[in-house]
Amino acid sequence: MLIPVILSGGAGTRLWPLSREHHPKQFLPLVGEQTMLQDTVLRLGGLGAGGPIVVCNEHHRFLVAEQLRQIGVAPTAIMLEPVGRNTAPAVAIAALAALQSTAGESAMLLVLPADHLLRDVAAFCAAVRRGLAAAHAGKLVTFGVVPTHAETGYGYIRRGAGEGPAYPIAEFVEKPDAERAARYVASGEYLWNSGMFLFGARRYLDELARFAPAMLDASRAALAGAKRDLDFTRLEPADFARCPGDSIDYAVMEKTHDAVVVPLDAGWSDVGSWSALQDSTPADANGNVTRGDVVSEDSSGCYLYSTQRLVATVGLKDHVVVETKDAVLVAPKSRVQDVKNLVARLKAEGRSEPSLHREVLRPWGSYDSIDAGSRFQVKRLTVKPGAQLSLQMHHHRAEHWIVVSGTARITCDERVFLLSENESTYIPIGARHRIENPGRVPLHIVEVQSGAYLGEDDIVRFEDNYGRTDSDH
Numbered sequence: 001m002l003i004p005v006i007l008s009g010g011a012g013t014r015l016w017p018l019s020r021e022h023h024p025k026q027f028l029p030l031v032g033e034q035t036m037l038q039d040t041v042l043r044l045g046g047l048g049a050g051g052p053i054v055v056c057n058e059h060h061r062f063l064v065a066e067q068l069r070q071i072g073v074a075p076t077a078i079m080l081e082p083v084g085r086n087t088a089p090a091v092a093i094a095a096l097a098a099l100q101s102t103a104g105e106s107a108m109l110l111v112l113p114a115d116h117l118l119r120d121v122a123a124f125c126a127a128v129r130r131g132l133a134a135a136h137a138g139k140l141v142t143f144g145v146v147p148t149h150a151e152t153g154y155g156y157i158r159r160g161a162g163e164g165p166a167y168p169i170a171e172f173v174e175k176p177d178a179e180r181a182a183r184y185v186a187s188g189e190y191l192w193n194s195g196m197f198l199f200g201a202r203r204y205l206d207e208l209a210r211f212a213p214a215m216l217d218a219s220r221a222a223l224a225g226a227k228r229d230l231d232f233t234r235l236e237p238a239d240f241a242r243c244p245g246d247s248i249d250y251a252v253m254e255k256t257h258d259a260v261v262v263p264l265d266a267g268w269s270d271v272g273s274w275s276a277l278q279d280s281t282p283a284d285a286n287g288n289v290t291r292g293d294v295v296s297e298d299s300s301g302c303y304l305y306s307t308q309r310l311v312a313t314v315g316l317k318d319h320v321v322v323e324t325k326d327a328v329l330v331a332p333k334s335r336v337q338d339v340k341n342l343v344a345r346l347k348a349e350g351r352s353e354p355s356l357h358r359e360v361l362r363p364w365g366s367y368d369s370i371d372a373g374s375r376f377q378v379k380r381l382t383v384k385p386g387a388q389l390s391l392q393m394h395h396h397r398a399e400h401w402i403v404v405s406g407t408a409r410i411t412c413d414e415r416v417f418l419l420s421e422n423e424s425t426y427i428p429i430g431a432r433h434r435i436e437n438p439g440r441v442p443l444h445i446v447e448v449q450s451g452a453y454l455g456e457d458d459i460v461r462f463e464d465n466y467g468r469t470d471s472d473h
Contacts, residue, residue: 001050001102001103001106001107001108002047002048002049002050002108002110002132003049003050003051003052003053003076003094003098003101003103003107003108003109003110003201004041004044004049004050004052004053004109004110004112005052005053005055005090005091005094005095005098005109005110005111005112006037006040006041006052006053006054006055006112006113006114007055007087007090007091007111007112007113007114008026008037008054008055008056008057008060008064008114008115009055009056009057009081009084009090010024010025010026010113010114010115011024012024012025012026012115013339013340013343013344013354014272014273014274014336014337014339014340015028015030015271015273015274015277015339016327016329016339016340016342016343016354017322017324017326017327017328017329017353018030018305018307018322018324020353020354020355020356020357021059021354021355021356022059022060022355022356022360023063023356023357023361024060024115025115025271026040026113026114026115027060027063027067030117030271030277031117031271031277031280031281034071035067036114036115036116036117036271037064037067037068037114037115038067038068038070038071039117039118040112040113040114040115040116041068041071041073042071042073043118043121043124043125044110046121046122046125047110047125047128047129049110050076050101050103051073051074051075051076052068052073052075052076053075053076053077053078053079053094053097053098054068054075054077054078054079054114055079055081055090055091055093055094056078056079056080056081057080057081057084058080058081058082058232058234061078061080061232062361062362062363062466063361064078065078065231065232066363075231076097076098076101077094077097077101077233078231078232078233079093079094079097079226079232079233079235080229080232080233080234080235081093081235081240082234082235082237082240082241083237083240083241084245085240085243085244085245085246086245086246086247087111087195087247087248088208088212088215088245088246088247088248088250088251088252089215089218089219089240089243089244089245089246091109091111091197091204091248092204092205092208092215092216092219093219093222093223093235094109094111094201095107095109095201095202095204095205096201096205096219096220096223097223097233098201099201099202099205103201105201105202107200107201107202108132108135108136108198108199108200108201109197109198109199109200109201109204110128110196110197110198111196111197111198111248112196113195113196113270115270115271116194116195116196116268116269116270116271117267117268117269117270117271117280118266118267118268119266119267119268119280120265120266120267121266123264123265123266123267124264124266127143127262127263127264127266128198130165130166130262131143131165131166131198131262132198133166134165134166134260134262135198135199135200135203136200138200138203138258139166139199139258139259139260140197140199140203140204140207140252140253140256140258140259140260141166141197141198141199141259141260141261141262142157142169142193142194142196142197142198142253142259142260142261142262143194143196143197143198143261143262143263143264144157144159144191144192144193144194144261144262144263144264145191145192145193145194145263145264145265145266145268146191146192146263146264146265147184147185147190147191147192149185150178150181150182150184150185151181151192152175152176152177152178152181153175153272153273153276153337154175154192154193154270155172155173155174155175155192155193155249156172156173156176156181156184156190156191156192156193157169157171157172157173157190157191157192157193157261158170158171158172158173158184158189158190159189159190159191159261159263164262164263165262165263166260166261166262167260167261167262167263168259168260169253169259169260169261170189172193172249172253172254173190191261191263191264192268193249194264194268194270195248195270196264197248197253198262204252207252207255207256207258208251208252210255210256211251211252211255211256212244212246212251212252214243214244215243215244215246215251218239218240218242218243218244219240219243221236221239222235222236222239222240222243223235223236224236224239225239229467230466230467273336273337273339274303274320274322274331274333274336274339275303275320275333275336277303278303278320278333281303286299286300286301287300287301287302288300288301288302288303288304289302289303289304290304290305291304291305291306292305292306292307292308292311292323293306293309293310293311294306294310294311294312294313295310295311295312295313296312296313296314296316297312297313297314297315298314298315299313299314299315299316299317299319300316300317300318301317301318301319301333302316302317302318302319302320302321302333303319303320303321303322303333304320304321305321305322305323306323307323307324307325308323308324308325309323311323318332318333318334319331319332319333320332320333320336324357324358325357325358325359325368326353326357326358327353358370362389363387363465363466364383364384364387364388364389364465364466365381365382365383365384365387365437365442365443366381366382367379367380367381367382367447368380368382372454375450375451375452375454376448376449376450376454377448377449377454378446378447378448378449379446379447379449380404380444380445380446380447381435381443381444381445381446381447382442382443382444383406383408383435383436383437383442383443383445384437384442385437385439385440385441385442385443386437386438387436387437388434388435388436388437388465389434389435389436390434390459390461390462390463390464390465390466390468391411391432391433391434391461391462391463391464392432392433392434392459392460392461392462393430393431393432393433393459393460393462394429394430394451394458394459394460395429395430395453395458395460396429396451396452396453396454396458397429397449397450397451397452397453397454397458398426398427398428398429398449398450398451399426399427399433399447399448399449399450400424400425400426400427400447400448400450401419401424401425401426401427401435401445401446401447402422402423402424402445402446402448403419403420403421403422403423403424403443403444403445404421404444404445404446405421405441405442405443405444406421406437406439406441406442406443406444407419407420407421407437407438407439407443408435408436408437408443408445409435409436409437409438410425410433410434410435410436411432411433411434411436412425412427412431412432412433413431413432413433418438429451432462434463
């Protein structure tokens, strides 16, 4: 059985301000209507694969579950990493889980990052089918992208002699400078390292036992001590934390004698920067890629993205301008790789913008902080049909709720009552309270908070449908 393993742990800092730590690029619709995670899963439809095993950060668990639900895909498992340990341990956890599934010893893993773009799905599926014979024969397959230009941002794979479709790997090469990249592409022997793999679950674990036994032991212990939490599997934190961190390439593929590469020509991109995203998107006659409310005058070669407000440019050339509700990025295309340095600086200054959007998604819906000042904050809450917030209280703030549309069932200490459109209520400091949406349409509420402290950590939860604790905001 072919089981997709979707690695969804990336932070996507180079696509800030659209991609944030708590809502990174794999959960965004960057190149179409579906998010990158959804596109990754949907392109597997022609392969007859089983439900995916998704490995992700525990902060992203509800995003993963909701986005899979939206496209009607039931995962085999959603594995939650308490800390990041790179791709080799993540795949080890997935391989161990696959062996425990109905597939058992026949489990074949197709390992895919959640945030890559593939324009030609048919070509991708054909490449996977070409790799299956080698994987069934005990080989560890990676997919090497046929290069279209001398790219310095990717690692390369030099393929050895052979008849294909799976070639021996002569060597893995780190990201080259421009001169070496040009030589690699001109030789025809080199492929871009895509970070996608295909191999038997047992075969991968056997090689991991040879080359990184401590990693395998820690992964086994972390899965053995894991706990179920709703639809999620929480790995045992202490065991996973002691697991050595390493990539599949370093831990296994560069050391095994059974690594092979299948060439892939399918319009691939890792969408690792704003310039890469621009190159992956159709442009207008002036070479501009625009999205949202954008007006450009005498501008060319630009990527212009608006989420809320009008973005207007005059005489701009080869620049990136990205507008969100709480931040605007302006950078020359030649410097977009340095956005990650900007994000690191913002984090060092203790700002929230690297981690959170102004509108924050929650398993019950979302809230948007639309205004704030001394001792007050105004939010717009959207509660999904049938959803409810936790039963909670605050030590330092009171809240006023006004229903804009929909119907709310309100709990305030011992009282439970309904509020309809244009009605409001007051929640005193220290009162146990909850909002529920008993209706079939989204519930929209304006919340006015007032008090000495308005932080999200001023929450004491008594009941929660989503298994969250006081520290899980």
